[in-house]
Amino acid sequence: MAETALAPLSKGAAEGGGISVLRIRTITIVACLAGWELLARSGLLYGEVVPPLEKVGAAFVELLLDADTYRHLAVTAWEVGAGFAIGFAAGVAIGVPMGSRRFLGDALVPYVNGFATAPKIVFLPIAMLAFGTGITSKLALGALSAFFPVVINTMAGVRQIDPVLVKVGRSFRLTPLQMATRIYLPALRRSLVTSMRLGFGLAVVGVLLAEIKLSAAGLGHLAIEHYNNFRVPQMYAVLILVFVIAVGANGLMARLMPRH
């Protein structure tokens, strides 16, 4: 629909005479893969920097068949899952009062925005001083990364609640628990789902970057170990796995989004 606004400007595509979306996509993917393969075989880049696709494919299959992979995956999943849960809970607990009390919210917003913008990975040394260099520090970084988008979106969500809904609840003399479950929660569903999606995505990034920087286990550790030993196809295989999981999780959360 949006495309039709400019259709009069372009000639061919307006009558549907252009090539189809599917064809463009297929051509692009084939061209990219062919370009990669050519680059790999040309020897323009030295050594194994751009390994042939079959090697990456073989490394990926090997990765999926290796039991060790799942041990690392479990560590990362725990760090992301627990970190996200903590960050989300803390974000909601602080976002709700910041939304319902305008003065409090306005006073804190500049600081929240400042920390929310800054790259979270630079807080890793603090997490390592507090919790050591093990799993807990990665979990803490995941929590910290998830926290900020949750605070911001929860606060915005609370501020957008229609005051009439709250008044209706009050006039029915609902208990605070009933107010929370019958009025606030349904009205907040959309912003909570957005918070979850953004928070989860950032928790994944935070945890993996922390693992890459300094760790003994996890997918990030696996990737950087391969890098340090110059096992390039294996490293690409891990990155592909990480990406598939991250994008898949994001798509899954998008499904939770209420339509309308």
Add this chain to the structure above:
Amino acid sequence: MNRRLATALAGLAGVAVVATLLEAVVRSGWISPLVIAPPSALGRAFAKLWAEGFLAEPFALTLGQALAATSAATLVGIPWGYLLWRRPALGAAYEPWIGAAFAAPTILLFPLFLVIFGRGYATTIFVGFVAAVIPVVLKTREALIGVPRVLLDVGRSFRLSERALVRRIAFPAAVPAIFTGLRLALIYALVNIIGMEFLIDFGGLGRIVSEMYFRYEIAGMYAAILLIVAVSWLVLAALGRLETWLRPR
């Protein structure tokens, strides 16, 4: 105005309370000063960073890389976004992919860039570029699509050529919305570059944090982290101001 002043003062009071609490917790020996630097030590830490050349130069270095990445993203992203608008079939094919890339954790690809470009400015700037180019492409296309039809119709009734229509009407009308893309680009480039600097111990502000940690200079490390937070916030706020100022009223 009075209210704004009141909220600002309340915020500062909150910071003062937190700082006092941290100071008390560290002084009482509850938490070691090797975990949390007492706020009172930060002044000296900043002075030391300054004396060692760890403030102004790294700041300039990081900002320079972010600007380079954003410039490259502008040069590549605006024509790309234009193409996606001008050829709707391309737009329909690529827009969902680029949108997905916007949500995807592209910084996790950095070991790949590290392998290809080596540990240097090429890698940090490229990471910044990848983060920055996506919003530029998306916002440019969005901005051109959002140009009101009436404006284009006025141009047509004056029998402007297609070229003139694009150059005289579509682009000028799209500028404010394209600027939103550039603003996002600079912020993403800056944040990702600082993160990269920290991860690979190279370059400006991010490297300082890493270096202070490995030197075990805890107060210096906290000072560097606070500096990064302040810089991120200032760039965000300054660009927000610039955008409202540029927007036609």
